[in-house]
Structures are given as C-alpha cells and as structure tokens.
Amino acid sequence: MAPVRNARVVFNEVPAPNTFPEPGKTTVYDDSETIDPDTVPLNGGFLVKVLVLSIDPYMRGRMREPHLKPRIYASFRTHNTFTNFAVGRVLRSEHSAVKAGDHIYGHMPFQEYAVFADPAYLGSDVFRVLENKECLPWSAYVGVCGMPGATAHHAWHEFAHAKPGDTVFVTSAAGPVGSTVVQLAKAGGLKVIASAGSDEKVAFVKSLGADVAFNYKTGDTRAVLAREGGIDIFWDNVGGETLEAALDAAKRFARFIECGMISAYNAEGYAPKNLTLIVGKEIRLSGFIVGSLYHKYRDQFYKEIPALVAAGQIKYTEDKSVGLEAAGEAIVAVQKGTNTGKKVIVVADE
Ligand SMILES: NC(=O)c1ccc[n+]([C@@H]2O[C@H](COP(=O)([O-])OP(=O)(O)OC[C@H]3O[C@@H](n4cnc5c(N)ncnc54)[C@H](OP(=O)(O)O)[C@@H]3O)[C@@H](O)[C@H]2O)c1
Structure with missing residues (x-):
C-alpha cells in the first residue's frame, strides 16, 4: 500500500489560566504526516488504526505548564500530539498479547494510526483487549463502558x-x-x-x-x-x-x-x-x-455494565463529531457544556 495520510491534533500552546482552550491556538490540526501501514516498523509492538477518541473534562487540567500545579496527571507537552482514552483496531502485530483484528482500549494519540512498541503500554491500568460479546458500538467503550x-x-x-x-x-x-x-x-x-x-x-x-x-x-x-x-x-x-x-x-x-x-x-x-x-x-x-479504584472494581465493571447497556437497563447518549479536525471544538464544548452527551470523536470507520 502507498503511504496514507496520518493526520493528528497537536497541543500547540498552553491556554492562559482561567480561560477556555481555543481551537487553532491551543489545538492545531496537522495533516502533513504520512504512514505506510504495510511497512511501518513495529519493533516488537503493534500498529493500531484509531477508531474513536474520548473527549473528557480532565483534559483541561493537562493543558498547563508542567511546573504550575501538583501533577495528578502528566501535562500535555506542547508541540506533541494529544492523547486520551480511545478504541482502536490492531492492523498488524509482532506482540503476543494482541493480534491483527483485535479491538483495544487504552490511551492513544489523537492520530489516525499509531505504533505501540513500549512494553509498558500493555501493562498500563487502562489497556484492555475488548471482547464486546454484546456487540455494542465501539464508542460506548470510551463512555458508559469506559x-x-x-x-x-x-x-x-x-x-x-x-x-x-x-x-x-x-x-x-x-x-x-x-x-x-x-x-x-x-x-x-x-x-x-x-x-x-x-x-x-x-x-x-x-x-x-x-x-x-x-x-x-x-x-x-x-x-x-x-x-x-x-x-x-x-x-x-x-x-x-x-x-x-x-x-x-x-x-x-x-x-x-x-x-x-x-x-x-x-x-x-x-x-x-x-x-x-x-x-x-x-x-x-x-x-x-x-x-485508584480500577484494581478493586474493574473486573466487576466489565462483567456487569456492558451487559446492562446491551439490555437497555443502563442508557446513555453520545454527542459524536466526525474527523480529527473537530477535536479542538469538541474539547471546548465539554468545558462549556455545549456537548449534548458523551463527547466522542469518530476518527475512522472499521
Ligand atoms: N475523579 C475522577 O476520576 C473523574 C473521572 C471522570 C470524570 N470526572 C469528572 O466528572 C465530571 C463529569 O464528567 P463527564 O465526563 O460526565 O463530563 P460531561 O458531563 O460530558 O461534560 C462536562 C459537563 O460539565 C458541565 N459544566 C461545564 N461547565 C460548568 C460550570 N461552570 N458549572 C456547572 N457545570 C458545568 C456541563 O454540563 P451542564 O450543561 O449540565 O452544565 C458539561 O457538559 C467532571 O467534573 C469531570 O472532571 C472525574
């Protein structure tokens, strides 16, 4: 396959304290990079096509100068790609823990394709291969089931x-x-x-x-x-x-x-x-x-909640934007309350 676009969203500039992030200034969409999914080196890791990204309120707390506040979460680094909870599909793998075709949940860059070669990624608290026996939309796994x-x-x-x-x-x-x-x-x-x-x-x-x-x-x-x-x-x-x-x-x-x-x-x-x-x-x-509570409740959560959602006993709403270009506006919407449900960015179809 010839190289394809690998667009991303960059954290461009720390917003001033007590102000909202500004699309185009805080967040910049960059479609200059390309990737060849067939040949990109995996270095023992795996290649993921990012399908759906979560936009969460806590992201505002990561948009700060690293030295200013106690670090609950690591600050986003300026001129680097944003990251957050996401679901993606594995396209190629050299790692025994995942195989091509698996859908995984974890922290992913705001980018169309990403290679994960760091072994710590698979050991992180949030990483999970999703079974999705209930056949829920993948977006549910960054919201009510995420x-x-x-x-x-x-x-x-x-x-x-x-x-x-x-x-x-x-x-x-x-x-x-x-x-x-x-x-x-x-x-x-x-x-x-x-x-x-x-x-x-x-x-x-x-x-x-x-x-x-x-x-x-x-x-x-x-x-x-x-x-x-x-x-x-x-x-x-x-x-x-x-x-x-x-x-x-x-x-x-x-x-x-x-x-x-x-x-x-x-x-x-x-x-x-x-x-x-x-x-x-x-x-x-x-x-x-x-x-801090994942270890105690995570297994119970995945056993109970997707099944209740599939049965209609737990309901949810989503506010979907399509394409990484929409991420800057989506981040602001959640901070201002103009979102009308769980805010997600649909990056790609299956
Ligand atoms: N402790 C944790 O580990 C943890 C984890 C996840 C989330 N959270 C927190 O849980 C809360 C809800 O998260 P979510 O993902 O469900 O977000 P969400 O409801 O999708 O979005 C945030 C909502 O906050 C409301 N809001 C915004 N500015 C406000 C203001 N000045 N005064 C009052 N309400 C305002 C808006 O709803 P309205 O239109 O109703 O005002 C907005 O839609 C957030 O505070 C988030 O930081 C904490």
Missing part, C-alpha cells in the same frame, strides 16, 4: 454507602458520569435529585428515572434542595457555589463524593463559605481519582 462509566460505578460502590430511601443530588447529571450515577442510584431504590445545564439535558435525565430534574441555569438550586428535603449523598461534578448549596442541604452523616469541580477548570474557582458544616454535620467527603 472511563466515565467506570468513574460512576467504582466510586458509587466505594463511597456512596447508599440505602433504599436515601436521597442523592447529582450534578452534571446528563453527562456520562452523572447519567450513570443517576441510574445506579435509581436501581438501588434512592430518590434522585439531578441538575443539568439545558432543558434538553433535563429531559434526558428525567427519562432515566430521576425523581426531580432541573435546569440549574434557569432554576434555583438552593430552592430545589430546600423543597425536596435534606440530602444523604451528593455526587459533585461541579464544585463552587453548588457545593456550598449542597453543604447547606446535607443531612447529618451525609456522604459527599467529590468527583469533579468543573466550575473551576476554566475560571477562578468560587470557595464555599460554609465548610465548617463538614464538621458539625459529620459529613464524609471523599475525593478520588478513578484510576
């Missing part, structure tokens, strides 16, 4: 200590993390209060069975929480003023699952003024990074 779904599943099991009849408040409830939490909570017999940023998202959350769903941009979070009674569990994807409102509405011994604080990813964060309530109400506040 890292975001695992975030909801693992942390719910670890930190919620949920009992039937408890009340949970879930924020960003239409996204892949929040919508999975809503459904796990309903399956466990809880009352679910859920917030999202548009009427369309609220309608989706209601369709999942949330008892109370509201648009926090047009409604009053404090008024809803006051009306619906105290909360036993708070699933926090947002932080800031919403966290402050949840602390006020919390019951004694409430569990706060601190999953994300997106209100502070692109802006100066708002610091809640009522943190002393954590002491008086004896609130258990659990911050976490999903990777």
Whole structure:
C-alpha cells in the first residue's frame, strides 16, 4: 500500500489560566504526516488504526505548564500530539498479547494510526483487549463502558454507602458520569435529585428515572434542595457555589463524593463559605481519582455494565463529531457544556 495520510491534533500552546482552550491556538490540526501501514516498523509492538477518541473534562487540567500545579496527571507537552482514552483496531502485530483484528482500549494519540512498541503500554491500568460479546458500538467503550462509566460505578460502590430511601443530588447529571450515577442510584431504590445545564439535558435525565430534574441555569438550586428535603449523598461534578448549596442541604452523616469541580477548570474557582458544616454535620467527603479504584472494581465493571447497556437497563447518549479536525471544538464544548452527551470523536470507520 502507498503511504496514507496520518493526520493528528497537536497541543500547540498552553491556554492562559482561567480561560477556555481555543481551537487553532491551543489545538492545531496537522495533516502533513504520512504512514505506510504495510511497512511501518513495529519493533516488537503493534500498529493500531484509531477508531474513536474520548473527549473528557480532565483534559483541561493537562493543558498547563508542567511546573504550575501538583501533577495528578502528566501535562500535555506542547508541540506533541494529544492523547486520551480511545478504541482502536490492531492492523498488524509482532506482540503476543494482541493480534491483527483485535479491538483495544487504552490511551492513544489523537492520530489516525499509531505504533505501540513500549512494553509498558500493555501493562498500563487502562489497556484492555475488548471482547464486546454484546456487540455494542465501539464508542460506548470510551463512555458508559469506559472511563466515565467506570468513574460512576467504582466510586458509587466505594463511597456512596447508599440505602433504599436515601436521597442523592447529582450534578452534571446528563453527562456520562452523572447519567450513570443517576441510574445506579435509581436501581438501588434512592430518590434522585439531578441538575443539568439545558432543558434538553433535563429531559434526558428525567427519562432515566430521576425523581426531580432541573435546569440549574434557569432554576434555583438552593430552592430545589430546600423543597425536596435534606440530602444523604451528593455526587459533585461541579464544585463552587453548588457545593456550598449542597453543604447547606446535607443531612447529618451525609456522604459527599467529590468527583469533579468543573466550575473551576476554566475560571477562578468560587470557595464555599460554609465548610465548617463538614464538621458539625459529620459529613464524609471523599475525593478520588478513578484510576485508584480500577484494581478493586474493574473486573466487576466489565462483567456487569456492558451487559446492562446491551439490555437497555443502563442508557446513555453520545454527542459524536466526525474527523480529527473537530477535536479542538469538541474539547471546548465539554468545558462549556455545549456537548449534548458523551463527547466522542469518530476518527475512522472499521
Ligand atoms: N475523579 C475522577 O476520576 C473523574 C473521572 C471522570 C470524570 N470526572 C469528572 O466528572 C465530571 C463529569 O464528567 P463527564 O465526563 O460526565 O463530563 P460531561 O458531563 O460530558 O461534560 C462536562 C459537563 O460539565 C458541565 N459544566 C461545564 N461547565 C460548568 C460550570 N461552570 N458549572 C456547572 N457545570 C458545568 C456541563 O454540563 P451542564 O450543561 O449540565 O452544565 C458539561 O457538559 C467532571 O467534573 C469531570 O472532571 C472525574
């Protein structure tokens, strides 16, 4: 085969603090490279055609000067290709762990084709050869059956200590993390209060069975929480003023699952003024990074969740963009909330 285009998306420039990434400035699409899939040296590794890439909120935290913040995740390196969770198909392999035709899940570059020759890649926590007995679309494996779904599943099991009849408040409830939490909570017999940023998202959350769903941009979070009674569990994807409102509405011994604080990813964060309530109400506040829970829950997750999704017992929505050219806009959409479901980039068909 003659060489083919091997387009990629480059992290071009660190965005200024408290600003959104800018397509064309932060992210640059580059279609100047080529690759010959038949002859590219594998050096004991394997060649993958990238099929679908995930766009996640945490990517904003990796777009920083490496020395500025404690390193939870490695910073993206400027002028290098972005990487994130993805599904790809193995085209050629010299490695015994994968064979041509396998579909794999792992961190992949924002590029059409990639060679993986580093043995550490196969040993990474997220790497997996996907069986997909349920014949789900591959995109599901970067969303409800991928890292975001695992975030909801693992942390719910670890930190919620949920009992039937408890009340949970879930924020960003239409996204892949929040919508999975809503459904796990309903399956466990809880009352679910859920917030999202548009009427369309609220309608989706209601369709999942949330008892109370509201648009926090047009409604009053404090008024809803006051009306619906105290909360036993708070699933926090947002932080800031919403966290402050949840602390006020919390019951004694409430569990706060601190999953994300997106209100502070692109802006100066708002610091809640009522943190002393954590002491008086004896609130258990659990911050976490999903990777720390993989070892405990991953096998259970892959056994349970794809089957529930295939049976329609766990629902999900996707917001697909086609082609790597769309990655810059997609990254911003997730930060601003203009995405209407799990944001994915379809890089190629089978
Ligand atoms: N701890 C972990 O290991 C872990 C792992 C994965 C994800 N997370 C976190 O989980 C959260 C949800 O992730 P996801 O993948 O499901 O994302 P997502 O819901 O697809 O996208 C993020 C959503 O955040 C909302 N948002 C954006 N800016 C906001 C603001 N200023 N105030 C309030 N809401 C805002 C928007 O929804 P609305 O339109 O509803 O506002 C946006 O759609 C994020 O905070 C993410 O960082 C944590």
